[in-house]
Amino acid sequence: MSAPAERAAVPGSYRPALRAGVLVGGPLYDGPATVHLVKDTGTGHAFKVGPREAFLLDRMDGTRALDQLGTEYAAAHGKRLGEAQWRQLLALLGTRGLLDGAPRPAAAPLAPAEPRTLWRGTLRLVADADATTARLHRMLRPLLHPAALVPLLLLVLALQAALVLRAGEALDATWALFQNPVLLVAAATLLWLSTALHELAHGVVARHHGGTVAEIGLRWRLPVVIMYCTVDNYPYLPTRWARIATAVAGAVMNLLFLLPFGALWLLAPPDDATRDACAALVLLGTVQALAMLIPLPPLDGYQIAGQLTRTLGLFTASRTYLGLALRRDPAARAYPAPARRAYLAYPAAVLLVLAGTGLALWAAARHLLTGS
Missing domain, CATH: 1.10.10 (Arc Repressor Mutant, subunit A)
Structure with missing residues (x-):
């Protein structure tokens, strides 16, 4: 199916369809305006459109003729689109390559790679990040079912409640940890591992909700070295709660990571040194997780x-x-x-x-x- 010519009369029986891979997001407030994000995943081009344009794009699936689209538009907005407005809209969509059958424009230019130095840079760790997270998702999918996830979250809440009640003990243990270089290095290594799991959790949960993971890598701004995970179509995940779940997944993973150490601290410490190290790790890991939920850019919160x-x-x-x-x-x-x-x-x-x-x-x- 191809878009009608720009200057030709648009037949009412024409059934426009968006090209496969064109995503239309939900309504967002952008200052005083309300916009919808539109992205062509084939080229990487992204646009903002208004609510009325998004109303039509959502219905351009090849099953509705222009006459039906016009009737639905008039019922929703109290006004029919004229011939010139239809021609202008279809020409714009065709020019941008969003309509099925229209010529596809050149791919959006990639952002120039940041120069990599000893002090700062990024390094991709996985050749196909989406395939990697797909494999992880297949392995971990049972844990994302409420029957498994809810008990785990209840254990997290129980550990956090215990941490609040025994905060003084955990603070003393943390102070002692900073005076023990060997234990401090071990704790730092475990916290870095928790950071890596944090990023992978974003990718797995995004994949669970239909997302595409574009990149998994390492980013360093010495002395800080962290992993990162880029979800390519995050704004277009099917529901707002899917996007929130994806954003909060990293912090939840950090807290889940602490459960075995919390159990050692509270239930069966083999010796005083291990108990104190586990208490300190639970406190530091909790701080790490909650810090990511502060609502300031670029944090998950x-x-x-x-x-x-x-x-x-x-x-x-x-x-x-x-x-x-x-x-x-x-x-x-x-x-x-x-x-x-x-x-x-x-x-x-x-x-x-x-x-x-x-x-x-x-x-x-x-x-x-x-x-x-």
Whole structure:
């Protein structure tokens, strides 16, 4: 099926279909506008469209004629599209190669690779990251079923409750760990392994929800060396909760990783040194996991905040809106009410999280300095 010529009359029986691999995302607040993200996975080109265009794109599956699309559009928006508007829309989609049968444009240019030096750089570790995560997903899929996942999460909550109740003991053990170079290196190695599992968890959960993992690699900004996982179609996963699950998967993996060490600490420590090392590891691993949930870019918590508020570029958009609101600029009234609430709630949430973090650090320092 091919798109009709740009200047020819568009027959009402024409059944437009998007090319296979074209993804249309859900509605997102982008400042005062509401947009949908569109991506051609074959070329890598991505676009933003408005809600009305997205309404039509969602229905261009080759089964609806233009007359039917026009009727559905009029029922939803109270206005029919004219001949010129149809011609303009189809010509635009055809030019961008989004319609089945239209010439496909050249692939989007790849971003230039960052120069790799001793001090900073990235290194791909897997030739086919998607195939690797697919194999991992096949192995681990039973653990993603609620019957297995819910008990594991309950164990995580139980360990975190025990950590809160015995925070003083864990702090003392952590202070002792930092004075023991051998145990400190062992703990650092285990925490780095937890970081690697964190990234793989993102990929496996994304794959579980139909995502495509583009890259798994190593990134270093000395002295920090971490793994990373890039989910190519993260904004287009089928539901908002699938995207939130993908974003939170890494922190959950960090906490699951701590369960055997928590069991050794609480239930069957073979000796005092092992008990203290496990207590310190549980505390440091918990800090590592929760730090990733702080809602600031580029952390996982920021991705979660964006999904919860259905916003695009939440940090920048919130800052822009706050500036307008504080100046009583009339442009602030152009923002939809849900967007205004999101842009006000986000900085308040960040301040609360940072205040809570500061309070926890103060309490920890007070305990270590005074023993109370």
